[in-house]
Amino acid sequence: MIPVVVVSIYLVIIGVIGTLAFRKSKANTEDFFLANRAVGSMVFFLSIFATNMTAFAILGSSGQAYRQGIGIYGLMASSSGFVIPLTIFFIGTRLWAIGKRFGHQTQVAFFRDRWECSGIGTVIFALSVVMLVPYMIISIMGGGRVLTDISGGRVIYPLGCAVVALVVTANVFFGGMRGTVWVNIFQTVLFLLFGAVAVAIISHSLPGSFGDYIQKIATNPKTRYLVTRERMPERYFWSYTLIPLSSIMFPHMAIMCFAARQVTAFKRTVVLYPLAILAIWLPCVFLGVLGSQLEPGLKNPDGILLHLLTDHAPVWLAGILGAGIISAVMGSDTHQVLAVSTMFTKDVFAHYGGKTKYGERGSVHFARGFIVVVTLIAYVIALITPASIFELAVRFAFSGFAAMAPVMIAALFWKRSTKYGALASTLWVAGWLALTWYLQTISDGTAPGPGKPPLLIFPALGHLFERTIVNVTVFGFLPVMPMVLGSAVCMVVVSLLTAPPSRETIAKYFPQQRSETLGQGAKAEPAIQQYASRGR
């Protein structure tokens, strides 16, 4: 019961922070959705990190390490530590500047203005929402499951989901972005400390040393694969490095970039990001592998950390560590709920006349009402639908958002890009998502077992589509590879075949390209003249 009490105290603290943020709020959308674009440097780092870290970083990483071994760190963590800071450095800073100059609060608002389009922006909006909402639902499911597990079943699953949904809703409803980032400070510190504390406690309580256990795993031919990558195909490992491109394309991450007070806030974030990933993932992956030796034969390996904590930590500490896990769940869930609300309010309600009719105050009321409705719907869906459907949808969403990265890169850096190029890329991504969903579904019954080679889905097509234990692959690569490459090709080819936006719009977004290249002191060539001299 003590862990439940500790987690309850934690949840009350979250609620109080949301209420305090409400007192500082103003009745306009920029304040509600972006904390008035005034998030300082350290808070920005803590918040953007919490935005991107889900329960998977703690529970999923250790569960995957329990199943697949140490390779999971290189596959997911160190590749993210390389790619995500780079995308924040090159894309996040530019998004921030564009948001500051022109007042954009969502990616779609930027795309619409950059490419002079309305309907195509709506298509991108629709695809983004379809890919984001399952992520939100699965966060509620994860939170409910964690509360049930750490209470030893005393908190039933529907109640656990309800508590998480209620706290998230209250925090976002009252505090908006300000409440969310204030809570993130507390949450990120808590779950950054989680790994090191868990390792220290478990190490202290074990009869043997860590080295003894790892040696046992390494010398046993049946378990040796857990401390090597001998069961991890190299093509799979390589193509996975494209997945972290999704991070900056997730609406909640992009929206967070708009909220920084100054662009210099990104400096600290990009340097600390890989180290923060290391602090969370390394202990969790290590404990997952160790857990395969200490608690063999678990039906649900994602619960390995909870098992280890229950067996090796004092109950009060297990409660604090449980709060650390809940932090990871709620840190990202609050941003997802806020992002969905921001997108519907700005990209649909305001864009199609709601703001003109009801004003800024009306938009904030709409956003708050939407937060309640969407969380309620997500809660009901979380109770009546199997988690496996959403786990699959979230896996696809990562590939889908990664494949939308060329659209953002073209919008920011390529003057000649067009709305039809963006549409072609979006349709390419949507088509691949439908195809991989279909291939996954028809091959579920024939998926090979652990350690077995992949099976051909259509033998007549050779190795084009194969089924591994978990995924569909394309010539051994993850589908994200053709998705990203094809999206980039669609963007380039279709843009070159269609008319670019007006000179005024291009001048608006590329005003000082020459001065950037030559340095601050150089005289900027007027953008329209520059554009005309280079020709279309």
Added chain:
Amino acid sequence: MKLKTCLLTVLVAAVYVLHQDFWNWKQADPLIFGFLPIGLAYQAGYSILAAAMMSVLVAAAWPKHLENVEPEVKDPEDDRS
């Protein structure tokens, strides 16, 4: 392309290539610090290398011109109407 840009591009490409440590693929030994399998220790070190690379990028390729950006339009929806 300027020399600095070339060098930074090479740096990023080199760090990316170092992620694919095929030479550790089937190795468990040596255990670093007596308990970390070499493949895991290498990738943990790689995370530190990625942070160092980002420090270099911040120092040498920071988009300083963005520091002076000022608002031109408060809300694009207002601007349009």
